[in-house]
Amino acid sequence: MSKILLSGVQPSGRPHIGNYFGAMKQFVDMQNDYKVYAMIVDYHALNSVESKEELTQNILGVAIDYLAIGLDPEKCIIFKQSDVPEHTEACWIFNNLISMPYLMRAHAFKDAEAKNKDLNVAKFDYPVLMAADILLYDTDIVPVGQDQKQHIEITRDIAQKFNSRYGETFKLPEEVIKEDVATVPGIDGQKMSKSYKNTIPLFASDEEIDKAVMSIVTDSSGERPENVYAIHSLLKTPEELHVLYETHKGQYKALKEALAADLKVFIGPMREKREVLAQDIEKVKEILMIGGKKARAKAGEKMKEVREKIGVSLY
Numbered sequence: 004m005s006k007i008l009l010s011g012v013q014p015s016g017r018p019h020i021g022n023y024f025g026a027m028k029q030f031v032d033m034q035n036d037y038k039v040y041a042m043i044v045d046y047h048a049l050n051s052v053e054s055k056e057e058l059t060q061n062i063l064g065v066a067i068d069y070l071a072i073g074l075d076p077e078k079c080i081i082f083k084q085s086d087v088p089e090h091t092e093a094c095w096i097f098n099n100l101i102s103m104p105y106l107m108r109a110h111a112f113k114d115a116e117a118k119n120k121d122l123n124v125a126k127f128d129y130p131v132l133m134a135a136d137i138l139l140y141d142t143d144i145v146p147v148g149q150d151q152k153q154h155i156e157i158t159r160d161i162a163q164k165f166n167s168r169y170g171e172t173f174k175l176p177e178e179v180i181k182e183d184v185a186t187v188p189g190i191d192g193q194k195m196s197k198s199y200k201n202t203i204p205l206f207a208s209d210e211e212i213d214k215a216v217m218s219i220v221t222d223s224s225g226e227r228p229e230n231v232y233a234i235h236s237l238l239k240t241p242e243e244l245h246v247l248y249e250t251h252k253g254q255y256k257a258l259k260e261a262l263a264a265d266l267k268v269f270i271g272p273m274r275e276k277r278e279v280l281a282q283d284i285e286k287v288k289e290i291l292m293i294g295g296k297k298a299r300a301k302a303g304e305k306m307k308e309v310r311e312k313i314g315v316s317l318y
């Protein structure tokens with residue numbers, strides 16, 4: 004039986020090339036070797052998306068994105084988290100296995116706390132729902148960006164706690180973080196992130212590509228514009244870039260133009276495919292519905308076992 008790959012993307016805005024190279028591309032590259040569960044984590048996104056219409060649009064958006072990058076719905080299970088209520092059910096049970104001080108030490112929580120005084124409970128409990136997402140599927144690997152590493156560690160801790168209290172139930176998943184793209188930088192050199200407004204959207208128009216690339220922050224002291232080079236290295240080999248950056252030493256504008264041209268070649272065909280897919284929303288919904296049923300069948304079996312093990316199954 005093939006091993007299981009599971010990962011998720013929040014429907015919290017347009018995905019960017021950091022999401023793609025850091026995580027989503029791996030789902031596509033591995034879909035022939037693994038049973039892939041590609042999830043849209045809509046309950047996680049409730050934390051940042053308050054508008055009903057926006058959430059609905061974003062969910063459909065990620066589903067279309069998954070298809071446009073080449074996930075094959077015949078092979079993969081593409082689904083949304085809210086179609087499998089077992090996730091929130093398992094989350095509640097897991098909440099009893101770990102302490103508040105432990106979760107308070109999580110980087111993501113500490114960062115959020117530093118920025119925002121009115122943190123809600125969901126922000127705090129976020130890693131526990133994520134553990135449920137992963138553990139209910141006997142997941143072997145979870146391809147993610149570096150920022151999710153600690154969440155997978157927390158997931159393993161929760162699995163171990165459950166297994167030691169109630170008996171062997173959950174497989175311990177491994178994160179897969181590709182070293183060269185673990186943290187893709189944005190146009191300001193910080194981590195590319197939907198919340199930092201420093202992204203190059205994965206399906207950007209040519210105009211958006213030009214605008215984003217021209218606003219890449221460059222440091223005039225060096226010979227090579229490092230922020231331009233870092234993004235360029237997602238698309239070209241070091242050998243190819245060596246020639247280009249040597250020929251145009253110090254010519255930041257020309258190098259930015261070269262990057263914009265390469266981004267257009269890379270993004271253009273995917274964006275066109277996306278435009279076609281976006282015309283048949285009923286088809287997209289059907290793919291999600293079928294995926295949701297399959298995912299629920301799998302997670303449901305595991306939850307049945309969990310209910311039995313914790314002692315609430317009476318009949």
Ligand code: AMP
Pocket residue numbers: 011012013021022023024025026027146147148149150151184185186187188194195196
């Ligand atoms: P999110 O949009 O937060 O749900 O992220 C989806 C996936 O993209 C997760 O696996 C993240 O770790 C990954 N990711 C987000 N930003 C970056 C980045 N700048 N570089 C690499 N991976 C990223």
Ligand code: TRP
Pocket residue numbers: 009010011012013044047132133136137145147151154
């Ligand atoms: N926390 C992840 C992120 O912000 C999204 C996510 C939720 C996820 N559940 C998951 C990723 C399960 C992998 C597996 O990017």
